[in-house]
Amino acid sequence: MKKRQFLGAILGAAAFAGIVPSAMAQEKPFKVGLLLPMTGQFATTGRQLEAAAKLYVQEHGDVVAGRKVELIVKDDTGVPDISRRQAQELLVKDKVDVLAGFGLTPLALAAAPLATQSKTPEIVMAAGTASITEASPYIVRTSVTLPQGAATMAKWAPENGIKKVVTLVSDYGPGIDAEQSFIEEFKSKGGEVVETLRVPLRNPDFSPFLQKVRDIQPDAVFVFVPSGAGAALVKQFVERGMDKAGIRLIGTGDLTDDDLLNGMGDDALGIITAYHYSAAHPSEANKQFVDAFKKANNGMRPNFMAIGAYDGMHVIYEAIKATDGKGDGPALLAAMKGLSYESPRGPVTIDPETRDIIQNIYLREVKRDPADGELYNIEFDVAEAVKDPYKEAKKNK
């Protein structure tokens, strides 16, 4: 008998007797397949997500309920076909327990049917189109939905002298979500949206669109661009003298992404955005998170993408613990639903009905901190425990 056959026979007999030795069972690692855009236009997102996931493991240990947690990072380059192929490979070849990451909406959607077929939780740590969670009952989101940010911004604007707005968004899922939810809420509060502009996602040139905004002269332009694109837009906005012409720049927090904020310089001062995470969020948990993240990453500041991955790992760890390291996909999913805890961003809950995140949305203004001379999104108001407005509206129809 060959050695492997012999071992197999022993294990088979042991399993038959119901006495699989725990040391053996524990040898099977718990694998998390992380699909991230590590190269290409959205590489900043991949870099933030990877750094935060690794920090979580470093801080909380890589053994949970007797299982060694293994992160397998794949670079999907931001292309949906590649994301789908890699998800397939992770499921079939690596036999991952969980799929996670998903830096852009089309990437999350590409993997969704595979999550459903294989009954594997898909933790969306970054993408923000509201409907994503409806693409598979195995999707759990730890990032944000664009309507959470946009509707909160739309409530604030008309109470603060902004009555006439042009919207300018990236022309795909999250941009359209941001545009639609902003318009709906803003109009219901008496505001007027005079023009809606949509900019291509890939290699955008904002100048013709900004020129149009300038010609219209609204009180404000409401912007959604994905993380990484904000600096170019803000620069062109100021170069055109639009701030001096009295047009205000508002948006979801993607625009003043913490990763890029310091690079924007004084151009960014005074921009008001609404979102779920600021590196300047004044809590002890956040201070610890920001300090540890910077220390582990050469001074890089975590942005809202990072907190999505950090909390995504938390949800995975809690599910492993709750199922005592033995949970299959459906058991892990069940353990994730309804989870509630204090994140560095503030209190969060995974909505057991929708598997989307319920969280505070903060209003923030870009200011320079005299203490370290750096730019931050300084929170000045909060909408508490915001559920995804898109799904709330559907429920109430």
Ligand code: PHB
């Ligand atoms: C998305 O594709 O869903 C997405 C990407 C970047 C963001 C927000 C949403 O900043």
